[in-house]
Amino acid sequence: MTKDKAHISVQDLNVHIGGNHILKDLNIDIPNKSVTSIIGPSGCGKTTLLKTFNRLHDTAADVKVTGKVLVDGEDIYDPNTEITHIRKKMGLLSQRPYPLPMSIYDNVAYGPRIHGTRKKQDLDIIVEKQLKATALWNEVKDRLHSSATRLSIGQQQRLCLARGLAVGPEIILGDESTSALDPVSTSIIEDLFVKLKQDYSIVLVTHILRQAARVSDYIIFVYDGRIVEYGKTEQVLRNPREELTKEYVKGYIV
Amino acid sequence: MIGYVILSQSGQPINYYIQLMQRIRLLKDKIISKLMLLFTILSVSLVFIIGIGLYYKSIPVLQNSTWGHLLTSSVWKPLKGLFGFYPYIMGTLWVTGIAIIIALPLCVLTSLYIVEYAHSRVRRILMPFVNLLSGIPPVIFGVWGVLFIIPLIQDHIAPHFVEFSTGYSVLAGGIVLAVMIFPLIVSILNEVLRTMPQELKDASLALGATKWETIKKVILRKALPGIIAATVLAISRAFGETIAVLMVCGNNAVVPHSVFDAGYPLPALIANNYGDMMSIPLYDSALMFAALLLFIIILLFNIISRIILSRLERKMAA
Ligand SMILES: Nc1ncnc2c1ncn2[C@@H]1O[C@H](COP(=O)(O)OP(=O)(O)O)[C@@H](O)[C@H]1O
């Protein structure tokens, strides 16, 4: 990992929520075009960290973020940085799928429409392309204009991924994106991540070590708001350097 | 607790004691659920009892005339036994319609501000005020209407549109009514908006949408059934609101043709005349019929909005 290849670069990041120090002095370089997993016990700050990458903390009143987060070298917490522009660069896949209250088609077209794509042919192309990219096209092509909430949870999650890809992001952020899914949907999503890393940088929060092993190139182990260990997947899972990491990955048997 | 411990040490009696307790618990459970059912049936049947009672009392005036005539005639000559309810029905619809047109956008914007934009400290100060508004007795709204709204319409609003208005108008009634239903709608909408999942908003924001785009395209859309439900409740209340409205809307039994015309809603008709003119034959029956009409309007309105709501929900789920 050389510095110039870092896609997201976190420098001296501290996050306080309502007076509690949640993330403490984080420094990480997340590499381009690979899958990086953030693992750690629940409550350690994984979601909080992920949300700092696209400034979703802005909506909460009592969250204070200090330090720098550089995306493509641009400090996203700089007051001059336009937030919609940053968020457009990242697709977010949350823990449970939250389809927008509209049709399947409109869900995927939502982002492009906001960013100025108006022509129907253009939107048609985008919708078809992203639904194919998320292996959903064949399942929904006959009911594109029915409500997205009618889909199964697994389909909804893939729709949410398609919706995120439709704005042409460079980075995909996933927060335990498979935890609500059945095994089949989970493996579809996992395979998608592996496939998508050719074109995107992917950061995944997961509490499943096997999943981290299956999909990721790098692992960040967070404990109590600090980064304990960061390295290649193989190394972190098989030869952890730190005692805390050893303790945490003990249950993992390859 | 102590009794339980002692008994359990003695061995034999404990079974009996536990069984007894168990029976009592199950019995309580049954009684409570039956009681709830009873009260539910009671309150539901109350609606029918009121409806039947009103109809029964309206029979004399109905025998003297026909439904069609009563509903469409504008002639109100009680001494000759002529009762035309058309102006009163229109008065009710005008005042209620104006109130909703004024209140709804204000309520939506207010709740959006309170829930989505206001700082939590501001919110904590604002909410009690909204609730306070709902506790103010209607007669005070009426006085406020007479003192402020009437002159405002007479001197500042009406002159721009019509040659002359006393200010006592369906507009005044609508404005006063709008203020009165405001807290009800706002508190329901606040609840609807507050329970909107943050993740849904995040999903839209994460795609690069601005906050306003998110509100317009996602939140309001998702909240639509809630907004309709709140409006239905408010309109049902508005139909029957009496004192404040009758103080400001002129009470002139003509069909209003503009918002500056006076109107005479059904509740005002009942309240103004009940007890006074009872010596005139059929008059009390006519007033009962007015009440029956109001009852039917509200019932119909609720049924229609139920249908719309369930259609909408089905459409959103489809
Ligand atoms: N909105 C919030 N208000 C207060 N505390 C919060 C909030 N969000 C997260 N936290 C706290 O921050 C810590 C990290 O939370 P989170 O990032 O969600 O953990 P993880 O995703 O690793 O389970 C937890 O201790 C949690 O209680």
Ligand SMILES: [Mg+2]
């Ligand atoms: Mg989490």
